[in-house]
Amino acid sequence: MNISCIDLFCGAGGLTYGIKKEGIHVTAGIDTDPACRYPYEKNNKAKFIEKDIKEITAEELKELFTEDGYTVLAGCAPCQPFSSYRHGQNSKDDHKWGLLYEFSRLAKSVQPDIITMENVSTVSKHQVFDDFVNELKELNYHVWYSVIDCSKYGSPQTRKRMVLLASKHGEIRMIDPIYDKPKTVEQVIGKLKPIKAGETSSIDPLHVSASLTPLNLKRIKASKPGGTWRDWPTHLVAKCHKEKSGKTYPSVYGRMQWDKPAPTMTTQCYGFGNGRFGHPSQDRAISLREAALLQGFPETYQFVPEDEQVMMTKVGRMIGNAVPVDLGQAVGRSIVNHLSSL
Secondary structure, eight states: OOEEEEEETOTTSHHHHHHHTTTOEEEEEEESOGGGHHHHHHHHOOEEEEOOGGGOOHHHHHHHSOSSSEEEEEEOOOOGGGSGGGTTOOOTTSGGGGHHHHHHHHHHHHOOSEEEEEEEGGGGGSHHHHHHHHHHHHTTOEEEEEEEEGGGGTOOBOOEEEEEEEESSSOOOOOOOOOSSOOOHHHHHTTSOOOOTTOBOSSOTTOBOOOOOHHHHHHHHTOOBTOOGGGSOGGGSOHHHHSGGGTTOOSSSOBOOTTSOBOOOOTTTTOGGGSSOBOSSSSSBOOHHHHHHHTTOOTTOOSSOTTSOOOHHHHHHHHHHSOOHHHHHHHHHHHHHHHHTO
């Protein structure tokens, strides 16, 4: 089948890379982050358009699709406004809030055969999501959506995401789970060369770990895989965690476990103090390459040109913002299976 796809909010290409693995031709990705141009085009052989979705017209999108065959409009609007970290606040003053309405605007104008969206599980608690779904139904799309356990589709993370699929051609749904047992951290990153905190691998510049202060080095040495800062000697515990308000936040300064999936990768997944991002056995946070592997990117995926210095914050942001490749592939297979049955 000839299926062409445009990836809105494409980032570094996690969704695109996964969808392409199922034979869908992704013609272009659109994003406002200029840093994403290199990894997106280098690894996906697709056009990167650096532009705000608010400025994209239906005519532009229609020209990007191939002339014949089925069309797919995919996207993961930035999830920060809908995240549980906002504690349920409807932060409509956040400019990112309206991006889902922009997605809806383009869907209404272009009306592709298939529409798919991925976002945080809590997006369904917000009016903008209800409006998006209702708009699609009014356009005679068959709409399916559900919160997906990504580990059941090959992603080695304890990550739950809302996935929406909509079709002009009848009922559509996500394929059944592929894995009974999730992939573990050891299966994914266990064979990488050991490095120290602040060190870069001599063979892979992305296999670089953030440096640690002397205090944090003592803390990670006192950390147990799967444990919390509550396991530390009292003199190592941060002052804020000793206070009543901080005692309910154990999910920082933690080590991963070899025999379990990783936590959800975030834009700060390279920092030991930002979550459970400590390496299971080495005294450091996970490297950027390890984070990318846990997001499903192959070890050959390039995020920066060879002659460019790897910036932790920039690359970490691209990796953490990405749709897990395995989830993208499962979405792609769901689309192919649906269209093949017509």
